[in-house]
Amino acid sequence: MNSPSKKNLPDKGPSNPSLPLVELEDVSRHYTDGDVMALNHVSLSIRHGEFLAIAGPSGCGKSTLLNMIGALDRPTSGSVRFCGKTIDATMNLDRLRSQQIGFVFQSFYLLPNLTAEENVQLPMFGIEPDAKRRTDIAKELLSEVGLSDRMKHFSWQLSNGQRQRVAIARALANRPVLVLADEPTGALDSESGTSVMRLLTRFCHDRDRSLVVVTHDNSVAKQADRVVQLHDGKVIRDKASGR
Template sequence: MSNPAKPGPILEACNLFKSYDEGRIEALREVSVSIQHGEFLAISGPSGSGKSTLLQLIGGLDAPTSGEVYFEGSLLGSAIDLDTYRAKHVGFVFQAFHLMPTLRAIENVQVPMLALKTSADDRVKRAETLLMEMGLENRMGQYPNQLSAGERQRVAIARALANSPSILVADEPTGNLDSVNSARIMEMLTGIQKKHGMTLIIVTHENDIAEMAPRHIRIRDGRVES
């Protein structure tokens, strides 16, 4: 699905600052992180610590107030524009799923492929393959409100994988799930990461989730604590 892991960093965040409300709110302060190809990294911290802000910056969903983010040595927002970066290189999984309620599961999975002008036949085949991998072969024609929370998150994971990204970022992916579904989703995410050599970055406030990662960064008050 993605390229084999390469040596060296896939992402480098250098001295990131992010402020809001004309500088009155500092979400991130002097944050620098280097992330390797194929690495599984957890970012944790209390609510309001800045962990989701950091994920948004390295995922290209937002730009820092100052500092730089590099993808394979290319400066985001300059050498590579954020739309291209998100479309080609990053898959997103969110706590609230963010599925489109008027689209069936198989149609939701196809949405990211529209940005790459994939043919209609290829989109359908790809979506079917991914949903089958998620164990949802009998749920492809269902709308999100006809799916359980765990099923919706599995559709969201399939959608995140649609364009074969090299980076998978997950913001509290188990936050809306019970313990059984949380365990299943984490098993899926880590299995995908190992199978395809993807870089997996998970933001969580749950210590048991964070401790699954070989590397764990803690953020407090907008700074890397450990």
């Protein structure tokens, strides 16, 4: 698979790659509604270009941890840093998420009234003012994920595996330095899931992007450089995957 041209996909990266991309220090997240301690004094760091899997049973805090990493939620205590800068009330989180982080979800979240090409363009509005450039980037990414013949199809005209491919293309539209995927194979059959994970890992590896995947699937976790195992909101294992 060829990487998209630099002309259509301008590269960007961390200002200081010697720093960890993301650092969580003694992070806890307590939800008063239900009195749930979703994360309990979690500390970890994510390196540039690393593929990290977050594993564990349902309800162990995986999605909450991913939300912390992606600046979708804030800790009750502790701190989260992105490229050395603390994520707090003074940081423009919308800008951080739109320009630096790409999200891939189990449920795809494609807009049904938009074509695949239009869905991929969505993150670029407000960042890329040139309509032709947005179109060119979307077409190139969809071609890269094997959907050159489905660009004008609506999401309801696509299979689950094809929808997830559109979601991956959308997540990469703004050249994020970090891609977060929450159970990206959970709604797919085994063959489609394997294909999607191969595509996602290759995309990030070819572009030296960090990838964090939440999964309960051991076959997915084994593909990662490193696996963080959670139980009851605590990290009980953090080591190389051994693949």
